[in-house]
Amino acid sequence: MKAFSLLTAILALSGVAPSVATAQQGMPGGTPMTFFVTSTSIGTGGNLGGLAGADAHCQSLAAAVGAGSKTWRAYLSTQARPGQPAVNARDRIGTGPWYNFDGVMIARDLAHLHGDTLPLARLGNNLTKQTGLTERGQIVPGLNDYQVPRDGDWEYVKTTPYTNRHEILTGSQLDGRAFPPGLDYTCSNWTSNSDPAPGQAQGALEAGPGRPNAQIGFPDRNGGGNGSWNSSHGTTGCSQTALVRTHGVGKLYCFAIN
Amino acid sequence: MKNIIPWILIGSCVALTATDEAFAQNASRNPTSDTIPSSLMTFFVTSEPIGNGGNLGGLAGADAHCQSLAAAVGAGGKTWRAYLSTQARPGQPAVNARDRIGKGPWFHSTARIPDYLNRRLDRPIIQSQIHGDTLEEAQRGSNLTKEFALTEKGRLANGIGDPLPTRHDLLTGSQPDGRAFTDNADHTCNNWTSNNKGSAQVGHSDRVGNGNMSWNSSHATTGCSQEDLISWGGVGLFYCFAVD
Numbered sequence: 001m002k003a004f005s006l007l008t009a010i011l012a013l014s015g016v017a018p019s020v021a022t023a024q025q026g027m028p029g030g031t032p033m034t035f036f037v038t039s040t041s042i043g044t045g046g047n048l049g050g051l052a053g054a055d056a057h058c059q060s061l062a063a064a065v066g067a068g069s070k071t072w073r074a075y076l077s078t079q080a081r082p083g084q085p086a087v088n089a090r091d092r093i094g095t096g097p098w099y100n101f102d103g104v105m106i107a108r109d110l111a112h113l114h115g116d117t118l119p120l121a122r123l124g125n126n127l128t129k130q131t132g133l134t135e136r137g138q139i140v141p142g143l144n145d146y147q148v149p150r151d152g153d154w155e156y157v158k159t160t161p162y163t164n165r166h167e168i169l170t171g172s173q174l175d176g177r178a179f180p181p182g183l184d185y186t187c188s189n190w191t192s193n194s195d196p197a198p199g200q201a202q203g204a205l206e207a208g209p210g211r212p213n214a215q216i217g218f219p220d221r222n223g224g225g226n227g228s229w230n231s232s233h234g235t236t237g238c239s240q241t242a243l244v245r246t247h248g249v250g251k252l253y254c255f256a257i258n
Numbered sequence: 259m260k261n262i263i264p265w266i267l268i269g270s271c272v273a274l275t276a277t278d279e280a281f282a283q284n285a286s287r288n289p290t291s292d293t294i295p296s297s298l299m300t301f302f303v304t305s306e307p308i309g310n311g312g313n314l315g316g317l318a319g320a321d322a323h324c325q326s327l328a329a330a331v332g333a334g335g336k337t338w339r340a341y342l343s344t345q346a347r348p349g350q351p352a353v354n355a356r357d358r359i360g361k362g363p364w365f366h367s368t369a370r371i372p373d374y375l376n377r378r379l380d381r382p383i384i385q386s387q388i389h390g391d392t393l394e395e396a397q398r399g400s401n402l403t404k405e406f407a408l409t410e411k412g413r414l415a416n417g418i419g420d421p422l423p424t425r426h427d428l429l430t431g432s433q434p435d436g437r438a439f440t441d442n443a444d445h446t447c448n449n450w451t452s453n454n455k456g457s458a459q460v461g462h463s464d465r466v467g468n469g470n471m472s473w474n475s476s477h478a479t480t481g482c483s484q485e486d487l488i489s490w491g492g493v494g495l496f497y498c499f500a501v502d
Contacts, residue, residue, distance in 0.1 A: 105469070114397065121396030122389070122434035124471030130419055144405055174397040221465060225381040227399030 030103035033067055034096075034256035037168060037219050039134035041250035046169070046187025046214050046238030048252075051076060051087065054190060058254035061135050067256075075230070075253035077171045077178035078189040089230070090114060090176030094257030101137040114176045114230075127229050132219030140251070142166035142220030154244040166223060167216040167235070167248025174231045183207035185215045187238035195237030205233045205246065212238040216248055223247075296333040296410070298371065300500035301364035301383065303428065303463050305409035307494030312429070312447025312458050312482030314496075317342060317353065320450060324498035331367070331410050333500075341474070341497035343431040343438035344449040355474070356389055356436030360501030367412045388473065389436045402473050404464040407497075415495060417464025426467065427460040427479070427492025434475040447482035456482045460492055467491065 038061055048054040054074035062072050073092045080086040096109045107113035107125040115121025129142055141162050150156040151163035171186035172178065179185040185207050187193070196211045205224075207213045217230035224232040230253075236242045243250050304327055314320040320340035328338050339358045346352040363382030370379045381401045390396025404417055417426040431446035432438065439445040444456040461474035468477045474497075479490045487494050 115393075118390065118393055118396055119434065121393055122472065123475075124399070124465075126469045126471075128466045128471065130466055174394060221399065221471065222403045222405065225401045226387070227401075227403065227465070227471065228397070231398070 031099040031105075032070075033062075033099060033101050033103070033135065034070065035098035035100050035106050036062070036135040036254050037132055037140050038252045038254060039136050039138060041240075041243075041252075043240060043250065045193030045240040045243055045250060046190060046212065046235075047193040048074070048076075048169075048187075048190040048250075050190050051078060051092075054252055058252065062254065062256075065135050067135065070256035071258050072254050072256055075170055075172070075176075075255060076190060077173075077176075077186060079171075079178050079184075079186050080181045081189070086178035086181070088177040089170060089172045092257075093255035098255055100131050101133040101135065102131070104131050106131050110176070114174070116175070124227075125229070127219060127221070129220035129222070132229075135254070140166055140168075140219050142218065143222045143247075152245045152247060154241045157244050157249060164247040165244075165249040165251065166218050166220050167243065167246060168219060168229075168251050168253055169214050169243075169248070170217050170230045170253070171215050172217075172230050173215075174228060176230060179207075179215070183209065184211060184213050185234070187212055187214045192238045193240065195239045195242050203236060205236065207234055214238060214243075219253075296328075296331040296367060297335070298365055298369040299328075299331075299333050299367040299410065300336065300362070302328070302367050302410040302498050303407050303415050304495045304498060305411050305413065307484075307487075309484060309494065311453035311484040311487055311494060312450060312456060312479075313453035314340070314342070314429075314447075314450040314494075316450050317344060317358075320496060324496075327410050328498065328500075333410065336500040337502050338498050338500055341430055341432075341499055342450060343433075343436075343446060345431070345438050345444075345446050346440070347449070352438035352440070354437040355430060355432045356385070358501075359385075359499035361385060362499075364499055366406050366408045367410055368408060390434065399471070402465075404466075407463040407473070410498075415463045417462070418466040420464075423488065423493070424491040425493050425495055426462045426464045427476075427487065427490050427495075428463050428473075429458050429487075429492070429494060429496045430461050430474045431459050432461075432474050433459075434472055436474060445478065452482045454481070454483050458482060458487070460490070463495070463497075 058072035058074050062068050075089045077089040078087045097105050106127045113125050141164050146162045157163050192212050194212050200211050213234040217228050217232050221227035236245050324338035324340050328334050341355045343355040344353045362385045365382050372378050383402045387395050387400035388402050415425045445459045447456045447458045457478045461472050462476050465471045
């Protein structure tokens with residue numbers, strides 16, 4: 001018994017427990033899932049095939065766990081281009097409330113999700129490491145989980161399921177809206193997987209002139225010196241290798257609009 | 259099942275050994291004494307409660323608790339204040355927790371020594387960020403995470419998902435902006451003198467619970483006895499800040 005509780009404790013601490021315990025979506029008769037973090041990434045860096053490709057990724061992951069009857073949208077913004085207006089992530093995802101795999105509400109509405117007023121923003125939404133689950137009910141490994149020297153290496157990450165991969169692509173500002181045109185925050189509206197040319201501040205985690213870059217947030221609310229779920233900092237580039245370097249892997253937030 | 263457990267234990271031991279070795283390799287470049295970190299600490303969660311429910315002996319009693327816990331780990335040279343508000347009484351103005359704790363920035367108990375250019379190697383918490391003074395700061399959040407909110411001994415306070423008992427309810431008596439409540443209801447266990455009637459506003463050191471992320475103002479307790487606090491997922495811990 002003692003050994004068993006120790007094992008349970010280790011599993012609970014390491015975040016493995018939910019992924020082994022769950023086979024079916026949500027509690028029986030519970031609230032249907034309308035929010036998840038993708039369990040897998042598309043795998044081609046910041047090139048998601050545009051918003052359409054990202055939405056299709058959400059839809060197919062949802063369908064694989066029996067939630068394909070809903071219309072799923074990736075939480076992503078795109079920046080304005082000549083003849084093409086900006087798209088705000090917050091305008092794409094319906095009106096909520098949104099529930100995770102366990103049927104736990106992560107936000108009542110758009111204002112709660114984004115903290116539109118000071119009182120709302122100070123309290124925060126209910127998206128935490130415990131609630132920011134994948135469509136299979138897994139906790140997304142975050143800061144302080146599985147710290148191994150190679151967990152920023154794509155070749156290693158490909159074969160290691162539980163390394164830190166908590167950087168979720170959003171391309172959005174804190175309020176869920178697109179960045180103004182100019183600097184790249186969206187890997188060229190989710191079509192680019194290129195990296196900065198040599199000398200273009202490859203180590204920087206922010207946008208810069210001519211630098212391919214994506215804004216990211218953390219479902220575990222931990223990293224970058226702030227707890228932002230949707231707009232903490234940028235990446236070192238748009239290739240898959242660059243995303244992994246700072247503990248992302250190209251995961252997305254998916255919301256059902258119905 | 260039986261076979262797995264020893265392997266996990268061995269695995270953990272190997273991991274620990276590896277860390278120790280890595281640390282040993284750097285030992286020539288870092289002071290070895292563990293009194294060094296505590297002298298850099300300017301923020302902690304009390305490792306133990308006073309144990310008398312919401313009766314902390316007023317602000318003075320709570321401050322003394324911070325001071326003695328800090329002293330026990332070699333950080334008694336600083337002036338420590340409990341992060342607690344008190345409500346206005348006739349002839350006695352309200353006290354805001356945020357006004358008691360100095361200016362910061364604050365570092366936790368495992369903070370490392372500055373590098374040779376005197377740059378701090380750890381991210382601190384910032385007064386305006388932990389209170390979300392502007393909308394942008396409030397939306398972005400602060401570095402006050404579960405892993406930052408360590409006790410003076412460098413340990414995590416048990417939160418949601420950790421082994422029971424949960425100890426994540428931290429007494430504050432404060433609103434999210436760090437100020438005292440201004441209504442007539444009790445939010446401070448009668449200004450931290452009651453261990454039976456009343457209510458205390460608490461925050462969550464692990465930033466999880468009650469549908470929000472507030473570290474300082476998530477919900478109220480019903481009652482101020484030690485049992486009441488425990489029933490809500492706390493034991494009467496509070497935050498301590500060094501003002502100097």
